[in-house]
Amino acid sequence: MISAVRARFLPSSSTLLDSAPLMTSGPSLAALFCSLRAWWRALAMGLLLIPIAVTDADETGDRALSADVEAATAKFHAQVEPILRRRCLSCHSHAARTIAGGLALDWRSGWQTGGGRGPAIVPGDADASLLVQAVRHSDTELAMPEEKLPDSEIAILEDWVRGGAVDPRVLEPEHAAADNAWWSLRPLIRPDVPGADPQKNPVDSFLEQALVRAGLPPVGEADRRSFIRRATFDLHGLPPTPAEVSAFEADLALGAHQRLIDRLLASPRYGERYARHWLDCIHFADSHGFEHDVFRPHAWPFRDWVIGALNDDIPWSRFVRAQLAADAFFPEDAAAVAALGFLGAGTYDHSAASTAPRSFENLDRDDMVTQVMSSLASTTANCARCHAHKFDPISQHDYYALQAVFAGVGKGDIGWDADNAVAAARQAWQRVALLATTSPETLLDDPQHVSLVADWESSGKHRAVWTTLMPATFTSASGTELKRLDDGSILSGGTAPERDVVTVTATGPLPLMTAIRLDVLTDDSLPQRGPGRGRNGNLHLSEFELRLFRRGLTEPERIEIARASADFDQQGWTIGHSLDGNPATAWGIDPQEGRPHYAVFVPAAAVTVGEGDVLSVVLSQTHGDMHLIGRGRLSVTGGDPDAAIALPPAAEEALALDAQGRSKPQQAALAAAVLGALAQRQLKTLPAPQKVYAAAATAVNERGVISIDPPREIRVLNRGDIEQPLEEVGPGALVAIPGLTARFGIAPGAPESARRAALADWLVHEHNPLTWRSIANRVWQWHFGRGLCDTPSDFGRMGAEPSHPELLDWLACEIRDSGSLQGNSLKRLHALICTSRAYRRASTWSPEVLAADPDNRLLARMSRQRLDAESFYDGVLLASGRLDDTVGGPAVAHFTQRPGAQLTPILDYDGFDWESPNAGRRSIYRVVWRGIPDPLFDALDFPDLGLLAPVRGFSSSALQALVLSNNRFVLHHARALARRAETAADTPAAQVGRMVQWTWQRDPTAEEEAEFVELAARHGLEPVARVLFNSDDFLFVD
């Protein structure tokens, strides 16, 4: 009985708390009148009230009570509910989208929690109940509704409250309605195409039915030139060439439009154009954003995967599955791993990940949930993070179930190997390397590991003999006072600089050098005795470099260091950072200051050191804040490089004892040191994997290996606050879709990818109406500039309703059903839409059409569109003859860059040389730096990719006009366009004519030609090109 009460109590209480008015992050009405203090009171009351309420009124196990409750319930429905409905709900209900003062009266929890003044009803005490006071108009500040109720109705309410305010409406109103009535959640059933004309394009059948109903005659067909310009910009993001325009104008045979569209869809330019549409929806960019806006050198394979997937026209279900869980669905298709870049598309707060990991992970999962549900299902599940969704049937439980799907992934580069044997070896050694740092004792569970350590020990490899390198010269780039001590160590003194680079040279004491060792030693003169000069005695070795000056030569050989180990690594500041070539990362020893440490560096090949040869060691310590080596000593060995491993004290202790006498931590420390070094060596021998920036159970970013294994435990968070965890939730999705399993029931111990695979299956299930409607609507939007539903990433109640619901459903079925006309093919759907009469209409606006349908929802005409940033950019390149149509590969930087104060560099878009290689690559291949956008793209409404950007904006401003006329890219290519015209034609009129054709895809009128020729005569052809690039004839597509 108790457990039954609990079971009922928990979800109910959490639902109540979720819906407390101030917890909303959504629309604000609810919160308007509530103070924070009032909210706290509501919270406290809610916690106290609910168990009482539930056990009193809801525990039907008590039969005696049951009959009373039934009677009271009937009375409620008969008398009370109609009054509430008539008098209150227009301002206090979900259905009205108005919860005035935070008080909802459309369900029990609403009045129990109450609004800004706390609970609205005290069951049993009418006089103390705010609701009763309000309807009595006894308190002037709280007189509701404005027109006082008849006394009879007030009496009914008083009577109801006195009787305990029995209210059977326990479900949240949205859930209670199951909400199948809302268009986007209705089952997706193929509508019949109106009319009986099988020859007619079904798209037109739906659209024309609506036009006829509205009595609106559609405008006529666009001319051929307008159409090919429209279709080519739409499908390629480029203008057609004059030759293509003439060919299309000359193609008078039946099916010319169809042939044109087919040609455009068959070109790789199509994928390049449509990929960016998708990348906008998922906020893909090439850098992290936030404080440390770090470049992602391996983001691009995902971009290439999207382009390829679109060009290959893979079914949408496969497109979704690959992006969420290619590793689970397509293990045989190694290259599909790149699709997982989808999960890594968003921002990454490097700083918070280090210093505030719990809130970081919560927000990072939130970003993935938001992205997946918005882009793939057009659902704002993220609105249920702090409270149940205010408008859509999404509970906090649903939301955290979605978070649980991503509870085991971290962001960074993940690799893939085409060769399975290589893949297996890499996996095994990566696991060893990981365990060596995260869980050394686990290494001892594998007998193979234990015997490898024993072999290493019995071979005597731990007895490396080190010979001190007596420094011949030692210099500090920052002028630090360096002193050589008798033991060969160098002590730093004087005022410590922020940063330093110390170079030490010595003649080689051994003819063959297999490893070099750096000891950092304590000294009483150092802060906290050192060994560093940071205030806490820490040091940061940013880079370790070894060079060899052969006798008589002035240029040194650089000796490649294959691996390194240290007796201790500061968390996140491991010895590997001293070899990564990244000045922003380093080896550190915090919190183990005040004692000596050492590191060992092993060259890739043994180094012969002849007589008179000089070794030079460069110790870069550029982190700043005096994180410098206080006292250091170098030594070398010529023995077996496998012996050259830095051992932590516990491992040294182990070696000093018999195998039987070692404690488990000692054994583990030894195993970690030996196997960690072995893993490093083995991994070096494998061919480099291909990489993509993505999310996975194990990923590598600039912070090191990111591994979340096992997945985090996910709990519902009261108010979304990580300090207020409630019940645990397993992976799942939305309950509100009938016919789908909303909780995935992933078995404990199942691979992490099973969670993502289950969500992908849920999304692409034929009974999930959201996914199919979502992509159908996006395809429409990408062609017409606006979706049939105007809010492409929100099909909820706060979004818009579709203008043509049947057409949307029909298109959705075409993408979903393999037996359909289009058979899952996006390209065939594009072709169908682009050959429709609707798409072929002119963009003429007659006053009648404008008056009848100002928003052009009925598509009696085509909507004119301004070029987006990419189409403008690529169009300028093509027109000026500078377009480089190379496909794919690493992102190209169209800026210059220099190091910034920390990890984020300083970019200069104006400093870029437009004559350099790659300057003409298409915009899709350019680096998109999230926090430092290109001013040209900014001016043309390229979105801020901190958030998802399913719709491009339109703006027009003085600054935009200035950028378009003065930006270096525009001017440089104005010059290129002029040069191209000079080469192509002889007379000014002919030259101007060609320039107009390349930009406007038509011939100039006589008036235009005269104007341009006159401008050219006075100032040359360049200003003409500048005018063309700034003209609305170029910038707009009819």
Add this chain to the structure above:
Amino acid sequence: MTLILPTRRDLLATAGGGFGAVALAHLLTREGLADAPLPNPSWPLGGLHHPAKVRRVIQLFMNGGASPMDTFDFKPALEKHHGEALGPKEKPEGFTTPAGTVMKSPFPFARHGQTGRWVSTVFPHQAARVDRMAFLMAMKTTTNVHGPASYMMNTGFMLPGFPCLGAWVSYGLGRIVDDLPEFVVLPDPRGLPYNQKGNFSAGFLPAVHQGTVVDLGRSEPIPDVFAAEAYSFAQGDADRDALALIQRVNRRHAASRPHDTRLEARIAAGELAARMQLSAPTTFDLAGETPATRAAYGLNRKETADFGTRCLIARRLIERGTRFVQVWSGPQGAVDNWDNHGSIPNELPPIALSVDEPIGGLLDDLGQRGLLHDTLVIWTTEFGRTPFAQNNQGRDHNGGTFVTWLAGAGVKAGATYGQSDDLGYQTAAGTTTVHDLQATILHLLGIDHARLTFRTAGVDRRLTDVHGHVVRDVLA
């Protein structure tokens, strides 16, 4: 009584009928406000929902987290408990290291002005003007990490992609003048702050509302106002003739496509661009400023010349009609800013020195010119610092309590609201959240923060999320 005012949508509907193209351009850039009422023309300083007390704003942003207990928040208890381990045992989220022992301020404090406000010796010039300021002594934010905290202070959210205060104001109120950008950002020439340009983003608002970054370290402070010299065909007469032809060609294009407001807006934008070319250079030319003014802003001292110049530019901008100017002190990074992890005694004085005299000069100058009657000056930072030592003499991040001051129009001079606890670790009374501050600034501008919304991705977004209360205690 309800006033029936025409909405923007009404005006847009009549756009084809002779409605001014310039005004139209404004309306278009404020897409989403179509159903909002137009400001009441009888309100002297404008305003969207109620009469404004403030028409323009200068925000001084101390990047990195200015230490309260070493500047404005005098904490005698720190002396008493100096060296004691009173901090949290576990490293709180967002601290870069575990808390050290309590550390007293290395700077002496004294009382200043009629109000007797305690200010440390690092701010002598601000100390001399405390009676003109209102202090929020218990500001609180939601994170101890620079990136999210800077986003929070600027956009009301801890995540990228949201519009900042200046963008919301631009969106809500539109322009004062046509020939200067509405919202200008003057970053530290040594580098951008945390989040780079994300702090000045228009987010999902139309791009026109984003901050125009003016980098005085460059030959062209506002990029692309003029063509680079390398492009000779875009200079002089060639420039003038080409720009004139652009307008002519675009007018003809629009004439053959009537009723398309976007095309008309483009033509209007071209006209505004020409005016901006005239006004921008004079705005940044300080030649006309008197030696006394230059000295007052600290232009004659190496330490204060940069921030002083930017404060002076800020005054020139708002004087000419820019509505919102943000002046940043300190780039992101480990040095040259307010992020004093290493040593308060060594790192705070130089950065404090660099802003103090210029701020004093700015307040005096605005006052003397009569600009303070409709100009608000706010001194902000993204969070405070710990009363516990880090690296012996430094202080770590702390969103628990910090100080903001306001001065100028609509502000109750000399007021204080809130106080921190004895150590200055958390707020103790009168907490002001970041959203409260934002709501208060919008309120002064005649905007109800709860009603300045933009629908995106299914949510009516606002600057203050779902929070925020106007702090009336500091309002005149």
